[in-house]
Amino acid sequence: MSPRPALLVVPVLVMSAPASAELPEPVRAMIDAAIETGNRDTVKAVIDTARATFPDDKAEIDDRWNAFVAERREIAAAEAAQEEEAIRTAGLFERWHGEGQIGAFQSSGNTEEFGVSAALKLEREGIDWTHKLRAAVDYRRGDGVTTREQFLGVYEPRYQIGENLFAYGLAQYERDTRQRLNARYAVSGGFGYKVLDSDDLELSIKAGPAYRITDYIDGPTEERLAALAGADFSWRITDTLKFTQSTNAVAETGGEALILVDSSNTTLNLVTGLEAGLLDRLTARFSYQLDYDSNPPSGAASTDTLSRFTLVYGF
Numbered sequence: 001m002s003p004r005p006a007l008l009v010v011p012v013l014v015m016s017a018p019a020s021a022e023l024p025e026p027v028r029a030m031i032d033a034a035i036e037t038g039n040r041d042t043v044k045a046v047i048d049t050a051r052a053t054f055p056d057d058k059a060e061i062d063d064r065w066n067a068f069v070a071e072r073r074e075i076a077a078a079e080a081a082q083e084e085e086a087i088r089t090a091g092l093f094e095r096w097h098g099e100g101q102i103g104a105f106q107s108s109g110n111t112e113e114f115g116v117s118a119a120l121k122l123e124r125e126g127i128d129w130t131h132k133l134r135a136a137v138d139y140r141r142g143d144g145v146t147t148r149e150q151f152l153g154v155y156e157p158r159y160q161i162g163e164n165l166f167a168y169g170l171a172q173y174e175r176d177t178r179q180r181l182n183a184r185y186a187v188s189g190g191f192g193y194k195v196l197d198s199d200d201l202e203l204s205i206k207a208g209p210a211y212r213i214t215d216y217i218d219g220p221t222e223e224r225l226a227a228l229a230g231a232d233f234s235w236r237i238t239d240t241l242k243f244t245q246s247t248n249a250v251a252e253t254g255g256e257a258l259i260l261v262d263s264s265n266t267t268l269n270l271v272t273g274l275e276a277g278l279l280d281r282l283t284a285r286f287s288y289q290l291d292y293d294s295n296p297p298s299g300a301a302s303t304d305t306l307s308r309f310t311l312v313y314g315f
Contacts, residue, residue, distance in 0.1 A: 023057045098122035101310040115140035130158040149177040164194040180297040186212040188228040200236045226262035268292040281314045
């Protein structure tokens with residue numbers, strides 16, 4: 001017999017993949033430092049860099065990211081609950097914010113003149129209700145004669161029905177001697193809709209029936225049913241316009257339009273404005289106001305306009 005061929009035994013070494021090393025301490029410290037800032041974008045940038053640099057440690061990196069996201073979600077939920085509770089338990093005179101503006105002039109010599117212009121806007125926003133108050137005064141007197149005497153007061157509560165749909169109420173008082181109005185009262189209620197609602201652009205419209213009482217200076221008092229349509233518009237043109245290293249300005253434009261129509265008269269109040277922030281709470285505003293009355297009393301013009309430049313303080 002021929003000898004059997006020798007059996008060649010070749011040892012086979014099975015190499016197992018080395019266990020993943022722990023994330024290096026400097027990288028862990030870098031992630032912890034980013035988490036301490038609480039800034040999601042900062043943490044995300046550091047996490048993405050760590051994943052790309054240490055792919056074998058992706059599991060540990062992901063655990064740290066998921067823990068951060070869960071913690072921020074809990075903090076946000078707690079803050080939202082705290083804010084809601086503060087709103088629900090706030091007193092009647094709490095949580096109001098708004099802006100005020102005032103301007104005045106006085107001259108003497110050939111003519112003796114005095115004038116004052118002031119306005120105040122307040123708003124209180126709750127869970128479902130929003131309350132808006134607005135008051136304005138424009139008074140001028142020269143050589144013993146009052147040349148302008150205009151007062152306006154508006155109160156408007158709103159109830160948010162859905163994300164964009166709301167119900168409104170409106171009570172308005174005005175006096176304008178140039179329009180021969182001793183007093184005019186209007187009340188209205190209806191529905192409105194937020195057409196646009198973003199940080200930069202807002203537009204809401206509203207409409208409903210109204211009831212109006214007009215007391216003329218040299219005429220009878222009239223009471224009529226009317227229809228109201230209104231619109232509120234604001235547009236933040238740019239985030240920051242830097243005039244100097246220490247002063248930023250925010251330019252905004254906005255407007256309000258209110259139309260009341262009854263069987264014999266249509267009135268339109270249109271206000272547009274442009275604002276530029278000067279300091280933290282101080283802004284400069286240029287506004288243009290148009291008041292139109294389709295059937296003014298005898299001796300009064302149908303259209304009255306007013307351009308105004310004022311400083312506005314927000315609070």
